[in-house]
Structure formats: C-alpha cells, structure tokens
Amino acid sequence: GENVEQHPSTLSVQEGDSAVIKCTYSDSASNYFPWYKQELGKRPQLIIDIRSNVGEKKDQRIAVTLNKTAKHFSLHITETQPEDSAVYFCAAASGYSSASKIIFGSGTRLSIRP
Amino acid sequence: NAGVTQTPKFQVLKTGQSMTLQCAQDMNHNSMYWYRQDPGMGLRLIYYSASEGTTDKGEVPNGYNVSRLNKREFSLRLESAAPSQTSVYFCASSVAGTGGQPQHFGDGTRLSIL
Numbered sequence: 001g002e003n004v005e006q007h008p009s010t011l012s013v014q015e016g017d018s019a020v021i022k023c024t025y026s027d028s029a030s031n032y033f034p035w036y037k038q039e040l041g042k043r044p045q046l047i048i049d050i051r052s053n054v055g056e057k058k059d060q061r062i063a064v065t066l067n068k069t070a071k072h073f074s075l076h077i078t079e080t081q082p083e084d085s086a087v088y089f090c091a092a093a094s095g096y097s098s099a100s101k102i103i104f105g106s107g108t109r110l111s112i113r114p
Numbered sequence: 115n116a117g118v119t120q121t122p123k124f125q126v127l128k129t130g131q132s133m134t135l136q137c138a139q140d141m142n143h144n145s146m147y148w149y150r151q152d153p154g155m156g157l158r159l160i161y162y163s164a165s166e167g168t169t170d171k172g173e174v175p176n177g178y179n180v181s182r183l184n185k186r187e188f189s190l191r192l193e194s195a196a197p198s199q200t201s202v203y204f205c206a207s208s209v210a211g212t213g214g215q216p217q218h219f220g221d222g223t224r225l226s227i228l
Contacts, residue, residue, distance in 0.1 A: 032215070
C-alpha cells in the first residue's frame with residue numbers, strides 16, 4: 001500500500017523567512033496530493049492541493065510542487081507570519097478509488113520566531 | 115452550515131467498556147472516514163465508507179466497528195475499550211469521484227481509556 005514520509009518533523013524559521021516541507025510517496029499510482037494545517041487543539045484544514053497532471057500550484061504565500069518521476073512533493077511558505085505556526089500534514093491518494101482514501105505523512109511542527 | 119459534527123467532544127472510559135462515537139455531515143457528501151491521531155504519528159485511517167451501504171477497513175481497523183447509518187451519519191464503535199485506543203478521533207467526509215478529493219474534518223473526539 002501507499003506510504004508517505006514527511007520531513008522535517010520540526011522546523012523553526014524567523015518571521016519573514018521561507019519554510020519548506022518535503023514529502024515522498026511510494027505508490028506511483030497516486031494522483032492527488034493535499035496539504036493540511038492543524039492548529040493546536042483544532043481540526044486539520046486543507047490549505048492547498050495538487051493533482052498529478054500539474055507540476056506546481058500557488059495560492060498567495062503558499063505553493064506546492066510535485067515531481068512525479070522522483071515521487072516527491074513539497075510545500076513552500078514565503079514571508080512567514082506568526083499565524084503560520086501549526087502542524088502541517090502532507091498526504092497522497094492512491095489510484096482511482098471512489099472513496100478517495102488518503103494516506104497522511106507524520107506531520108511537521110512549524111514554529112515562527114518573532 | 116455546520117459541516118462535519120462529532121459527538122461527544124471528550125470522553126473517559128474504563129478498560130473493557132464500550133462506546134459509540136457519532137459523526138454527521140450536512141454537505142451531501144457520499145464518502146465518510148474515521149481517523150485516529152496519536153502524538154507524532156499523524157492521522158491513521160481506521161475505516162471508511164465510499165457511499166451509503168458500504169464500509170471498508172483502513173490502516174488500523176482492529177478493535178473497531180463502524181456503521182453507515184444513512185448518507186449523513188457514520189458511527190465508530192469500540193466494543194471493549196483498551197488503553198491503546200486512547201487517542202483523538204476525527205471524522206471526515208468528501209465528495210465521491212475518481213482520484214482524490216478534499217476531506218472536511220470534524221472537531222474531533224478526545225478519548226481516554228483508563
């Protein structure tokens with residue numbers, strides 16, 4: 001089955017700097033790659049996603065890149081702000097199941113230093 | 115529009131007790147999911163339901179049962195609770211369709227087994 005590895009597990013950056021989180025996946029049939037943000041004690045919330053027919057997607061300060069050949073994808077956050085502090089999860093969905101079964105990475109705790 | 119609603123929000127059980135966690139969504143989604151979240155391990159899929167009337171095992175189904183009561187509701191039952199089932203449980207829903215779809219999460223149930 002699918003396996004998703006996420007690095008680093010913790011990341012601390014200066015406010016205003018960029019943050020990059022990387023994930024690799026094992027199933028070459030995976031075709032959907034969402035990123036979720038989870039603030040302390042809250043539900044995970046989708047912040048951006050990308051499908052396998054696209055190499056890059058941007059939404060304001062957030063971007064995701066996908067390299068299907070190498071089976072890895074990354075989240076880039078520019079001009080980081082205190083409210084970006086949270087745990088971020090990458091995920092991958094395999095194949096074409098109508099249930100959209102998603103496998104999550106283990107998470108990255110991002111801290112923004114003032 | 116409430117989205118995904120989970121009850122209860124908190125629960126403490128003794129080993130061997132049984133309990134049902136409730137989940138309901140009002141977004142007319144076909145697919146629903148149950149995850150558990152343990153510290154440092156991300157979200158692991160317990161069971162999912164692609165559509166009303168169907169359920170399938172996820173990564174960690176042992177010790178749990180589910181019921182898709184109707185299109186809106188998907189419950190998770192612990193028949194004989196064990197301390198290893200202490201966790202935060204999240205329910206999620208998504209539209210059906212080929213490939214992956216964004217999942218919408220509830221606020222979670224914090225369950226402690228003594």
